[in-house]
Amino acid sequence: MNTTQRALAVGIGAALLQALMLIAFAWPAANIEPRDLPIAVTGPQAAMVADKLAQHSPGAFEITNPADESAARAAIEDRKVYGAIVTGDGAPRVLTASAASPAVAQQLTAIAQQLSGAPAARVEDVVAADSDDPRGSAFGAMVLPLVMSGIAAGVLLSLLIPASGAKLVGLAGFGITGGLLSMAIIQGWMSVVPGNYLVLAAVAGLVSVSVSGTVAGLSSAIGKAGIGIAALTMLLIGNPFSAATSAPELLPQPWGAIGQYLPPGAAASLLRSVAFFDNAAATKPLVILLIWVAAALALLAVGALRNRPTPPAPAPARTRELVTA
Known part of the structure; x- marks a missing residue:
């Protein structure tokens, strides 16, 4: 394939990705109505x-x-x-x-x-949104940055940090720092989410690690293709079906329900429970996020075993005898 053909293939591939993104984001929004x-x-x-x-x-x-x-x-x-x-x-x-x-x-x-x-x-x-965000617009808008930054962190760790142990350090640093900074902005500066700052920061950090860890883990376990699989799953399925701006029961089914089992949907549900409902119904989304983090750690372990250097084979017996002689 020459340069012109490769350029044409890239352009067509980008157009197909654009079409998928339009479907993923516009179709749920155009079909919002109550379903059970x-x-x-x-x-x-x-x-x-x-x-x-x-x-x-x-x-x-x-x-x-x-x-x-x-x-x-x-x-x-x-x-x-x-x-x-x-x-x-x-x-x-x-x-x-x-x-x-x-x-x-x-x-x-x-x-x-x-x-x-x-x-x-x-x-x-009965349970009102924050007075500084009565329509919930800021709350819904904060989920996408958490997802996008998590994808970016996972990609950078995958491409720049070869050792699985070092990737764990990077994930931990990203989760702790990102959680504290994001809630300092959302709660401290914008004041659109009530609740305990440290608890909310811990939730945001958990969300960040679940997304970035999935990207880094899949990349470590199956190679660079894992980056694309994880990123597209989070971006094209997880985010539009997270129900951060609506409710899972307003989205086309079964996608609304499926979205709650991905980190963006679990993140929106857990943040609502912690911020507004005194942790009511927080167990399910918390467990889902913890499972994603555990899966990411398991994938990193698989990658570490996969990339472990092979010890040199022992020299044949005849060679050893000649060397000794």
Whole structure:
């Protein structure tokens, strides 16, 4: 293949990658709608409201019926549901949690207006997003930089640091420093995420190591192709399906669910739980991130064994005899 042919192949390959990125990022955003979205309906007219919702939007909601408003609030605070409809005191009231998903909170507010028949429905935000980021825009935007910087760190470690032990030192340094700096910016400077600074920094550092470690680990285990596999997985699947700006149940399925098992999705869920919900529902995303880190360490170990220098073969017996003579 001459230079012109290689240039044409590179251009076509880049165009195909561009098409994949457009599909990965634009398709989920264009198909946001509730799909088995967990909400609660309580009160004397709960059954009637649930029937209306099922008839108007079949398959949109997964409805539970807590005993009363207090139980519904507890379910929201425990991240078991995204919101609740409370009946029995005039027009239905809607409880939302913009901290869990501003997009869902907006949809539930629209439902409240439809149920009440009034433009100003009774809506209460039980767990609100940060007052400096009421629409959750900054929160959603911070996941992509964590992913991109993690990919960059993994690529640099793969290309510049040959020894697996040294890569571990680099990953540790990146995770600790990156976590502290990122939360100093997000929480200290921009003030868009509440909660304990050190805990949030630890989460950010864990996310950074899970992404960068996967890139470095795959590269160490299978070669440079591992860089591309890991980077494209995080960027083209993990990030657009992370639900950082929406909710997993608003995305096309099964991709919304799959996204929660990749570091970007687990990161968004864990950060929400730690920052806004007093660690409620934090166990699952935490375990997922720890599994990714463990897998990265295992891949680095495989790479270390793969790249271990082979000891020289012993000299043949006849050669040793001649040398001795």
